[in-house]
Amino acid sequence: MPHLQFEINKKLNKESKKKFVSFVEESFSKIMETGKDHIAVSIRELGDTNLSLGRAKNEFICLMNLDIRAGRTNKQKLKLIKTLISGVEKFFFIKKIHQYVTITNHNGLDFNFYEKSLADWVKNDDPANS
Template identity: 50%
Template sequence: MPHLQFEINKKVCKETKEEFAKQIRDVFSEVMDTGKDHIAISLREYEKYSLSIGRADPKDDICLMNLDIREGRTIEKRRELALRFMEIVKVNFQVDTKNQYLTFTEHKGEDFHLVEKFLASWESGEDPLV
């Protein structure tokens, strides 16, 4: 069950959040070759000066991303996901890609739990809730 966490230093409307979550879920499922029902997304909104990246002007919009995922994906897949997520953030929240920072944290499948079960290790084309 990936937990995809996004922190931005601005407020956005409900409709934008809904569209953002849909796009993130769709892209994650496509790139990482998995189902959608187990994907968790957090969006945290902070005030302007609450987030910082060294190369960004303090007045800039910023997005920090931490993606907790199951281990097993290649660096190429993770890089593709990172770049596609950065574009989604740019389009939906108007955050310049140079002001975005993304970190992957990989876990064994058994570290992810839903009420039905814990997840197995990732396998291509899977639906982990079946």
Template identity: 45%
Template sequence: MPHLKFEINKKVSDDIKKEFILKIEDAFSEVMDTDKGHIAISINEVGKYDISIGRAVDGDDICLMSLDIRHGRTIEQRRELALRFMAIVNELFKVDNRNQYLTYTKHDGEDFHLIERYLPSWTLNEDFLA
């Protein structure tokens, strides 16, 4: 059950957020070869100077992404997803690619819990509730 967290230092309309969530879910599902029903997404809007990335120019828009995922994905999958997410952030949130930063934290499946059960570690063509 990935938890995909996006922190941006600007306000974004609800319509843009809805479109963003759909695109993020589609990209994650496709690249990481999993269903969408267990994907959790957080968008946290903060003040202009509440977050920083060293290479940004003073006053720039910034997006920090923190992705909690299960073990098992390749570096190629993780890199492809990072680039797709950065393109979506650039397109919809209008944050320059240079002002985006993404980190992954990998967990065992048993660290992710739904009401029905905890998740197994990721496997190809999985049914996460089986």
């Protein structure tokens, strides 16, 4: 059950956010070889002075925290990072060089629905529906 968090220091358009969430779900599912129904996405819109990234002076920025189940390859993670950064630029007009990503790997048991914990990741799983 990934929790993909995006902190952005600008006001965002409602339609752009909806399209972005769909893009994130589709991209994550494809790249990470898993279903979509367990993907959690948070978008936090903060004031323009509430975030900082050293090389982005007086610019809009996006900080991403991606909590995912362990087991993915470095190639998968790098592709996800590049895809999400490109998506933030496309949907929210934030330059690629003004974005920063942190990935944290968790065991499946760290992710929980009301009715169950998730298992560790295996290729092409669909944990919300199994």
